[in-house]
Amino acid sequence: MTAILFQNATLVDATQTEAREGFDVLVEDDRIKEVSDSRINANDVRKIDLKGGTLMPGLVDAHVHVKATDLNLALLGVKPSSYIYAQTTKIMEGMLQRGFTTVRDAAGADKGLADAVDHGLIAGPRLRVCGLSLSQTGGHSDQRPVTVMSDVSSNERHNLMQHFGRLADGVDECRRAARDELRKGAHHVKIMAGGGVSSPTDPIENTQYSMEELIAINQEAAAWNTYTMAHTYTPRAIQMCVEAGTRTLEHCNLIDVETAEMIAEHDAYHVPTNITYWALNKHGKEYGFPDISIEKLKTIVDAGLGAVEISKNAGVKIGFGTDLLGPCHHYQANEFGLAAQVLGNHGALKASLETSAEIMYMENEIGKVQAGFKADLIVVDGNPLNDITCLENDGAKIPLVMRDGIIFKDTNGIA
């Protein structure tokens, strides 16, 4: 058994609106064993005196793409898998180093990557994966350019999309694709249910998949005792997904009041990802984001924070997502500042630590400094309840990161 005792910590999590001073936290193996506001006496433990420094749960991100190694996703089809894998490990290491200890992948990552983290082969965050996203022909995971004039063989389609999505059309293919991703170890199923920015041919305003197809995919996820997440922007697309039983609605930039109320009634979730639009708007051109995508971005970039406001006012449960691509991943924690503009500092923390944990059915495992929870802990130079920006800037003010009781970062040498 390995045991670590954090002494004199100021605790911050989303269970309270104020920081709590003078706590000791004992970690045994991969779990938090004891949390106490008086001194914990333990022998044979490694002691880390935080001298009043902030200790909080590892951050949780409910919408990432660890395999999005390029801004232009079509480029993923022309690189060897081994090269993309190597880049992916760097992206995952970056996430853990900036304090994210659990992330939910929204297209691309598979059980192999999740297991590699669990088995200590990659120093990344714990992964919840969907395998390949499900997309209709001409949908958000169809990266074929408009110049491909006829449908191609499934092998050729596969080469273009193997790192992100798969095409499935019609109820039978949708059932089969969902079952196949679950067979390969997906924790949840991702549906591309409306137009997207990074795909070349689908207008933002369209809906993707028929009601029958959406229902079939949701039935397969439910049969496996899991759920679907859906990529959507417009009220029309969101409403179809909610009606079909989808649990988490991603992005939702163009949502209206009626649709937000519908999400709340169905006890579903909204996972905004505003930092990716901010980053694409700032850097898209210089990093080679295709012109068509930059054009599409204009229709949604300014609506993002208003959408969060609409959901908040309707009582929708709001998660924390980032959706960053390629060289923009270092902005991951800057979503906190954007979310806080609408939700406040405590609300932004809650979206990550509690609501995103709940989305992954992990609310009794992660997101709190509490006995019995996983020992996912970070030390922060500052109090994010007062100033959330101390979590931003690529982990600059996060000197220590522990996941599953293992220390992966200790820049100040305090451990």
Ligand SMILES: [Zn+2]
């Ligand atoms: Zn995404």
